[in-house]
Amino acid sequence: MAKQDERMVVRDSDPAMRGNPHQAADTDRELEDGLMSRAERMQMLKNEWQQVALPAPPKVAGWHFFWASTTNSTDTVHRRVKLGYQLVKRSELPDFKVEKAQAGEYADYFTCNEMLLMKLPEDIYQDIMQVFHHDAPLDEERSIREQVESRRQELNNKAGRDVIQSAGDGLEQLGSTRRAPKFIP
DSSP states (O other), X not given: OOOOOGGGOOOTTOGGGSXXXXXHHHHHHHHXXXXXXXXXXXXXXXXXXXXXXXXXXXXXXXXXXXXEESSOSSSXXXXXXXXXXXXXXXXXXXTOOOSSOOOSTTTTBOEETTEXXXXXXXXXXXXXXXXXXXXXXXXXHHHHHHHXXXXXXXXXXXXXXOOSOOTTSSGGXXXXXXXXOOOOO
């Protein structure tokens, strides 16, 4: 049997290990190898999550703005244009300032590093959001429900009786039809 690292052993008798063993492990680790404590790590993650890497364009009624990558080979700018997105010219938002503008192909448009500002009419935005954030997850739920029901039936058939029942396990709610919300841009 391989020797277990002492830092990974949880001792019931150690009061520091009761409650949250990760907290005590973080304290030990911080002392031993200079890594951050859990509290410091969580604060850093919160700060990074709250930082905005791209400037937020102004709100314009009837439009949704989106920073598209010019380097993504799967989700290309051309694909977005086919979906209804439009490149945003600098002249359209004269008060919006982006400091990391590019020269070249996209010089007349808002850019930030490899990102390109695009806009989409609100009605198309709602359609896209419904497909990707309502319909697709609902279809996935239905698929999961069908797989579980199929497996349950398989096990019951094998046992020759209803060993596994579905009442009250929440499965019946998976994939149930519900109205799509209005997505907030």
